[in-house]
Amino acid sequence: MRASRPAVHPVEAPPPAPAAAAQAQGQGQGQGEGIAHPRGVRMKDPPGAPGTPAGLGLRLAQAFFAAAALAVMASTNDFPSVSAFSYLVAAAILQCLWSLSLAFVDIYALLVKRSLRNARAVCIFTIGDGITGTLTLGAACASAGITVLIGNDLNICAENHCASFETATAMAFISWFALAPSCILNFWSMASR
Amino acid sequence: MRASRPAVHPVEAPPPAPAAAAQAQGQGQGQGEGIAHPRGVRMKDPPGAPGTPAGLGLRLAQAFFAAAALAVMASTNDFPSVSAFSYLVAAAILQCLWSLSLAFVDIYALLVKRSLRNARAVCIFTIGDGITGTLTLGAACASAGITVLIGNDLNICAENHCASFETATAMAFISWFALAPSCILNFWSMASR
Incomplete structure (x- = not known):
């Protein structure tokens, strides 16, 4: 027994050691990949995230429709009376500035091929998107309420620029619809890291 | 050397085996905990998540303020003319029903001490919260627009129930403010798993 063991042990003993080492390595790699890999997958894949062409398109769409809402509303001479x-004009200006600045950030990120997968940047984008989105939706809904009151409830469209008001409201809503995916994607990126 | 090995090996060999077994177990447990533990931490900790007393409180607050908005608005006899x-009445009814039903789910979960950390349930809660929240915010903003138009722009509060309209609008806003944390927490839970 004791004489045969040494012949058995060199066979028995080494496997656990490399196996354990491989296990430990595998664990370490697994952990390393567990942190690195899902991040790359989660943050890179969704088109529309900041720093992607789709994200830039969303930002430009937001800025364009907010600017359109602003221009149409400002073209009526009696909007300050309501x-x-x-408020819609103010919210559209804010939305336009925010989306344009983020569009420039996206363009910069695309030009220098640098990703915007920074935790702090995503957090700032999410909070800003949430605030401007809430303000834009609120302004669009308030304008829609007034527009419907003028057009449907009181039927005084003849004395008012109903078409302009409706167009501006619709543009603000479209701007908000373009903002929602950005906000949701940013929040998802922030939460899933 | 060969003679001493058998004496060494029984000491050397067992440790790797239990160590490897413990490692394997630890890995298994670690993996098991790696899935189970962060989940428990992420989903259990935030007060306000579904199935917690704070979550139940948020739901009851949402339902209460939505019901208050509904009651105050319905107490005026001329609200259907606008x-x-x-729309505020309709949105408040929907908000109240949604929040009450989720409050009952929370009460059930608290009574049977069952957690609501189900992926599908959280997904449904998030989508429902998002839809009702958007509708409630829209209704509150539209009503606020009309109320400000009546009260500040046209100064015809004498002929209208301005106080009731303002109270109902404020209640709808408070209901939305109570809904926002639920929605954000649910979305966070959904994204971080």
């Missing part, structure tokens, strides 16, 4: 319309 | 106010 608070909701003035 | 579309935005009718």
Whole structure:
């Protein structure tokens, strides 16, 4: 027994050692990949995330429709008489500035091929998107309420620029619809890391 | 050498085996915990998540303020003449029903001490919260636009129930503010798993 063991042990003993080492290595690699791999998959894949062409397109669409809402509403001479319309103008200006600045960030990221997968940047984008989105939706809904009141409830479209008000409201809604995916994607990126 | 090995090996050999077994077990447990533990931490910790007392409180607050908005708005006899106010009533009814049903689910989960950390349930909660939240915010903003138009822009509060309209709008806003944390927490839970 004791004489045969040494012949058995060199066969028995080495496997556990490399296996354990491989296991330990595999664990370490697994952990390393467990951190590195899903991040790359989660943050890179969704088109529309900041720093991707789709994300830039969304930002440009937001800025364009907010600017359109602003231009159409500002083209009527009596919008300052209604608070909701003035608020729509203010919200559209804010939305346009925010989306344009993020579009420039996206263009920069695309030009230098640098990803925007920074935790702090994603957090700032999410909070900004949430605030501007809420303001834009609120302004669009307030304008829609007034527009429907003027057009359907009171039927005084003849004395008012109903078409302009409706167009501006619709543009603000479209801008919000373009903002929603950006906000959801950013929030998802922030939460899933 | 060969004679001493058998004496060494029984000491050397067992440790790797239990160690490897413990490692394998630890890995198994670690993996098991790697899946189970962060889940428990992520999904259990935030107060306000579904199935927690704070979550139940948020749901009851949403339902209460939506019901208050509904009651105050319905107490005025001329709300159907304005579309935005009718929309507020409809949105408040929907919000109240949704929040009450989720409050009952929370009460059930608390009574049977069962967690609501189900992926499908969280997904449904998030989508429902998002839809009702958007509708409630839209209704509140539309009503706010009309209320400000009546009260500040046109100064015809004498002929209208301005106080009731303002109260109902404020209640709808508070209901939305109570809904926002639920929605954000649910979305966070959904994204971080």
